Amino acid sequence: MKSGFVNIIGKPNAGKSTLLNALVGEKLAIVSSKVQTTRHRIRAFLNGPDYQIVFSDTPGIIEPQYKLHEKMMLAVKSSMQDADVSLFIADVRDDFEQLDALFSTIKTHVPCILVLNKSDLTNKKRIEEAIAFFSAKKYGKKIVVISAAKKENIDGLLEQIVVKLPDGEPFFDVDDLTDMPTKFFAGEIVREKIFQLFEEEIPYQTAVLVQRFEEKQTLIKIVVDIIVQRESQKAILLGGSGSMIKKLGTLARIDLEAFLGSKVFLELFVKVRSNWRNDDLYLKEYGYN
Ligand SMILES: Nc1nc2c(ncn2[C@@H]2O[C@H](COP(=O)(O)OP(=O)(O)OP(=O)(O)O)[C@@H](O)[C@H]2O)c(=O)[nH]1
Numbered sequence: 267m268k269s270g271f272v273n274i275i276g277k278p279n280a281g282k283s284t285l286l287n288a289l290v291g292e293k294l295a296i297v298s299s300k301v302q303t304t305r306h307r308i309r310a311f312l313n314g315p316d317y318q319i320v321f322s323d324t325p326g327i328i329e330p331q332y333k334l335h336e337k338m339m340l341a342v343k344s345s346m347q348d349a350d351v352s353l354f355i356a357d358v359r360d361d362f363e364q365l366d367a368l369f370s371t372i373k374t375h376v377p378c379i380l381v382l383n384k385s386d387l388t389n390k391k392r393i394e395e396a397i398a399f400f401s402a403k404k405y406g407k408k409i410v411v412i413s414a415a416k417k418e419n420i421d422g423l424l425e426q427i428v429v430k431l432p433d434g435e436p437f438f439d440v441d442d443l444t445d446m447p448t449k450f451f452a453g454e455i456v457r458e459k460i461f462q463l464f465e466e467e468i469p470y471q472t473a474v475l476v477q478r479f480e481e482k483q484t485l486i487k488i489v490v491d492i493i494v495q496r497e498s499q500k501a502i503l504l505g506g507s508g509s510m511i512k513k514l515g516t517l518a519r520i521d522l523e524a525f526l527g528s529k530v531f532l533e534l535f536v537k538v539r540s541n542w543r544n545d546d547l548y549l550k551e552y553g554y555n
Pocket residue numbers: 277278279280281282283284285296297298299300301302303304305324325326327383384385386387412413414415416
C-alpha cells in the first residue's frame with residue numbers, strides 16, 4: 267500500500283483547482299477565469315486499489331499586499347510542509363523565465379513533477395520549447411503535459427504521482443472524499459458565483475461567511491453573509507432593485523442543490539466591514555487562520 271500528501275502549487279490561474287477536480291473526479295474546488303480565486307488549502311482524497319493520495323489545492327503564489335494575502339500564502343506554506351510529492355503547475359503559455367524565477371525559489375526536499383497545463387490552448391511547438399527549457403532545471407526532471415479542463419493525460423500524471431508515493435497505510439477513511447466540512451464548500455460555491463458574476467475589484471473585496479447550515483426534513487437551510495469593504499460595493503452586489511443578488515442566489519442555489527443532493531433554501535445578506543482584508547479579527551471570523 268502507498269499513501270501520501272501531494273500538493274499542487276503554482277501561479278494564480280495556472281489551473282490548480284481545475285486539476286484537483288480532474289484528479290479526484292468531483293468538483294470540490296471552485297474555479298474562475300480570474301486570478302486569486304482560491305484562498306484556502308483544499309484537501310481531497312483519491313483512493314486507488316493500492317494507494318491513497320491526499321491532494322492539496324492551494325492559492326496561487328503572489329507577493330502579499332494585504333493580511334488576507336499573507337494568510338493565503340501561509341496556506342501554501344502549510345501544504346509544502348507535509349507534502350510527499352509536489353506538483354509545480356504552469357500555464358504552458360506563460361513566460362518561461364518568469365515561471366522559472368518562481369519555481370527555482372521554492373524550497374522543497376520532496377520529489378517534484380512539473381505539470382505543463384492548458385495544452386489544448388497552444389501548439390506542439392510551444393510545448394516542445396517548454397519541455398526543452400524546463401528539462402534543464404532542477405525541478406523539471408519529470409515533466410507531464412496535460413489539459414486539466416479537457417481531462418487530457420490526467421491518468422498519465424496519476425501514474426507518475428503513484429510511482430513517487432511513499433509506502434504507507436491510508437491516512438483517511440477510504441469512503442471520504444475530503445476532511446473539510448460541507449459548510450465550507452457551501453460558502454465556496456457562493457464565492458465562486460461572485461467571481462463569475464462580478465467584474466474588477468468586487469470579488470477581491472468580498473468574503474463569505476456561512477452563518478447557518480441546517481439540515482431540515484425536506485431541505486437544507488443555508489444563510490450566508492457576503493462581506494464587502496464599502497457601501498458602494500454593497501450597492502453593486504445588490505444591483506438595481508436587488509437584481510444582482512437575486513441572480514447570484516439563483517446560480518448558487520442550483521449548484522448547492524447539485525452538490526448537496528438536496529433541495530436548498532438559500533438566504534444571502536450583504537454586510538459592510540471596512541478593511542476586513544487587513545483586520546486579524548475579521549479574517550479569523552471568516553475562516554482565514
Ligand atoms: N482551456 C483550458 N482552460 C483551463 C485549463 N485549466 C484551467 N483552465 C481555466 O483557467 C482558469 C483558471 O483555472 P483555475 O483552476 O481556477 O486556476 P487556479 O490555478 O486554481 O487559480 P487561482 O485559484 O486563482 O490561483 C479557469 O477559467 C479554468 O477553466 C486547461 O487545461 N485548458
